[in-house]
Amino acid sequence: MDVNFIGALAVTQAMLPLLKEAPAGRIVNLSSSLGSLTLNGDPASTYYSQRFIGYNASKAALNMLTIQLSEELHGTGVVVNSVSAGFAKTDLTGYSNMTPEEVHGFPYNTLSQVMNQASL
Numbered sequence: 186m187d188v189n190f191i192g193a194l195a196v197t198q199a200m201l202p203l204l205k206e207a208p209a210g211r212i213v214n215l216s217s218s219l220g221s222l223t224l225n226g227d228p229a230s231t232y233y234s235q236r237f238i239g240y241n242a243s244k245a246a247l248n249m250l251t252i253q254l255s256e257e258l259h260g261t262g263v264v265v266n267s268v269s270a271g272f273a274k275t276d277l278t279g280y281s282n283m284t285p286e287e288v289h290g291f292p293y294n295t296l297s298q299v300m301n302q303a304s305l
């Protein structure tokens with residue numbers, strides 16, 4: 186919660202004055218499908234059985250920050266989005282045994298792809 190929510194909130198608050206002055210300020214919160222209340226509550230979802238309560242709750246909180254901030258900054262030129270990275274082979278996931286081809290089935294494999302998608 187400290188890193189995924191409080192950290193994002195603190196950085197956002199610190200950056201906001203500069204973002205408001207920018208011609209096209211953008212805030213992209215790196216969330217996860219595991220933070221989706223809809224997916225966590227859907228027995229048909231593959232995320233339904235992924236019960237990482239701390240992680241999932243922290244990403245749900247981050248999604249709430251995205252929604253509330255997006256509303257608060259409406260009309261200022263600063264756009265706020267959450268993106269989900271999909272499943273990627275990183276330290277977080279223990280560098281699982283998936284090959285790049287296997288990972289390819291997921292929507293985004295690299296942070297740059299995530300950021301490109303978010304800047305639409």
Ligand SMILES: NC(=O)c1ccc[n+]([C@@H]2O[C@H](COP(=O)([O-])OP(=O)(O)OC[C@H]3O[C@@H](n4cnc5c(N)ncnc54)[C@H](OP(=O)(O)O)[C@@H]3O)[C@@H](O)[C@H]2O)c1
Nearest residue numbers: 188189215216217218269270271272273274275276277278
């Ligand atoms: N990998 C996935 O499949 C996946 C899926 C959905 C969402 N995400 C999200 O994508 C983001 C990046 O994750 P990743 O997969 O790239 O994981 P990662 O490789 O483990 O990177 C995590 C980063 O967070 C930093 N960090 C961790 N705890 C910290 C703390 N207490 N204070 C400051 N920095 C801290 C780490 O710094 P150090 O290197 O210095 O430890 C590292 O740079 C996360 O928000 C994660 O929830 C990942």
